[in-house]
Amino acid sequence: MNTQQRTIYLGGFTLASAAALLALHGCGGSDADEASRSGYIQSAFVMVGTKNEAIARVITNYVPPVSGGAQAACPQISVDGNVSRMSLRVAPSNPALRPTASAPEDSKPSTFPVSVCEQTLPASAKDVSVAGQSLPLPKADPQRIVVFGDSGCRLKKADNAWQACGDTAAWPFEKVANAAAAFSPDLVLHVGDYHYRENACPPDVAGCKNSPWGYGWDTWQADLFKPAAKLLAKAPWVMVRGNHEECARAGQGWFRFLDPQPFSDARSCDLAANDATANYSDPYAVKLGSDSQVIVFDSAKNGKAALKPEDTQFAIYQKQFQQVATLAAKGGVANSIFTNHHPILAFAPIAGAKPAQANPFMQSVMTSLYAQAYYPPGVNLALHGHVHDFQAISFKSGQTATIVSGTAGDNLDVALPDPLGADVVPAPGAIVDHISHHASFGFLLMEHRAKPSTGWSFKAYTADGKLLATCLQEGYSLSCDKTGFLTP
Template sequence: MRATTPLFTATIIATLLPTAARAAEPTPGTVLAAYTVLAPNRQGATVAIARAIVQGAESPCPRLIPVTGPGSAVATTARNNPDPANFPIRVCEAIVTASMQVDGSRQRVPGLPRKAGAVSVVGDSGCKPADQDGCRLGSKAWPFQQIAHSAAAAKPDLVVHMGDYNYRGTPGQVSINGVRQPVYDAGDNTGSVSCQLAGPYHGQNSQGSADPDRWQDWWLDLFQPAADLLAAAPWVVARGNHELCSRAGPGWFYLLDPGSDLAGVETGQAVCPAAESSEPLVFGAPYRIDLPGLALLVVDSANACDQGELHQAHFDQQFREVQRLLGNSPDPALVALVSHRPLSAVRKADASTAPGDSDRSGAYAIIDQTLQRAYRKYPLPRPVDLVLSGHMHRFQAIGFSRASQAPYPDQLVVGNSGVSLAHNHPAKPFSLPIDGLTGSGFGLSKFGYMEIAPGGKHGWKGTLRNPAGKPLASCEGGKGATKTGPCTPKK
């Protein structure tokens, strides 16, 4: 049995207290969360940005103190708060190399990892209260806290989150000046197969919205349940469609996005434009994270329509930039593309499936059309070994025959770490044509997370685990696909 950390135990105890006992707002200056995100600097090297969230939008930023050794304390700088009324907190940050402690608290921030021998992958971890037992911490209907604890207990070198962190605060419809309106979601939550943004832009953060993005929802869906995993290792974060500017985008750019105004960081902090502006959307630029034995190419696919051609030009440009990032870099042991929306995955076909977007049998719809078109237009100068994604609220693994000169990489969809599961995946191991290639794999609708170990010669091994850490499937890539794809379910 894995050891229980004090932080995990304290959180469990807190959930058992009467509501009145835990309703009091923390004292200004209280450190609520501490974590580290990885980002590139202007020279292309990877840096670790340590962040601390403190109660009170005007609270002073704390120092970071070395955990061991005689090193100097590091001052932190406040990020630009997009909405102090709905985010009554201050996010403070600094670049660090080693693990540090946040002054005045017991919270620690991880430093820059020296290796990437063990990677924990989670995705789609937030909760829908109406569907998931009210989103109680520790509930079997929403096991993200247990997943975070189990993943942290394995002491990963790196955590990769595939996006969609906040569901309870991102409804599909909102009241704007008293009128219910659908929220723009890049083709999701509609029956449209064309993914067209019809009519005016409506979102949670539109003027007159009764349900804007709020800190409390981020706290409840991510920072409270994930405390163990935030402390365990630095994170690489993908932006999901629930982090669009029409949804939880303000919180995403304030709390998680690796853009920062700290000196040397490649991209400055972004903010969501007003929903009523002529350009209300943000398309983050791809970037590369380099660690010993591993390179991650991170693509912002939040606005990439599962079907249709909306925003196609933006994603063509993204893959043109991925070409450059991959072509101008050293050759590490494993290259993985990180994208919330899958490059290649399948779901059950339905009335919304456009002609030509299904397999030959017509049983399965193939996504993501937008990313596939961009991938074909800008083929990569050398192979990517693995694509890591979420979005589909299940686990899915697909491998491709290596007979082609430019095959699709192995695809893992890790979208099963918290949100209510979808059950329209292929129920048994399958094989079907995708873009002229034969894709083989299987899907699983069980909560869990993925552990991946990069290997030599662009290989990798992985284990899909349930919330308690028990294996659900074993996976391996880099040596050619089998008839059931890169993963085999545990019997």
């Protein structure tokens, strides 16, 4: 067509106005259809799978005509101009109430009135969109990675804990996510615990009045997908499972929305009889360029007390740490970073008392394989959440350096004592060289250091984007420009 716009009339509409209407609804061209209207899309994002593949996920509330079948609920996806319909991961469902971590009278069945659709993207993909929304794609050599965890708003009767979910000072996750998005990261690593609204807000607590609760879609939407919308649109995510996503809690939503593996009834958490399978997932590695990788480990059922060799969980986790060793020994990888939800060589703060060792449970398994090194050779750094503070720890005794970043939104823990005291250790034989720590909301920004280094820098930020400390990793060591308690 030449520069002079040609007008064609179609039943009272010009071709240009018809195209504008299609664009308004997130559709375009002859491939447009009802399921691809943007108004139905509740969330669209990209995650990294167990084989380093990019997976586009879409949550939609479009209900197709009966004649169309469940698959017709999925929108079309454009990959470098090639349009196809996404595959249905799981259809809307209302599973029966299963045993939960809360008493039956404080629980309700989960309702999922949405379809989850997905598509594995080719590594060569350059431009991907759904309903007119461009999706972020993984970079072969990511330079900037946001790390945080423990992001949801806590509503828990057993703890009498009722966070003010509508108050951005009391629950600042949206602020944290938006501040992180402003750094234009190449990747986001969420280290677990996305969902915290387990029980109904009491009528006399104004701060959480009318909040959704339970484990269904409305709560997942409120705790994760709405507040993190800008960050989900900015970069692909690596999803780590936390204890709040185990089957007796928010596991049903975890498998529908975030788990990187194919969905199946046996791994849905809908039936408690399948929990022994669904509560455990094999570790996998995500490449971070040519010389680094992050090894993702599912510790959803991490307990508190040390395990015995005859315990069922001991054998499960022992096998999985042997798999970690195999992943860390992969040729050509100079820097393996381990990530799971529960800290292993870190501290659990206790108000008015000496901090506790964070994880005797997992330490008991790891020492059976690697003695007081705890991790297999090649694991240089560990990233965790679960403890709601920031800790960056390096060891005189040579263990893997550790960072905890569990400050994205849920109620903070008390600060660690400062100084710690020479007799305070996170695990037998692990002697702290130095520690930097704080107890304020925020996130971590991980950046690749210039060669010849194979390490990364880690910058701790507050929810307002204020830099608190910078730590440099090289091999097993971690050096920070500030040590002790960091004041926001």
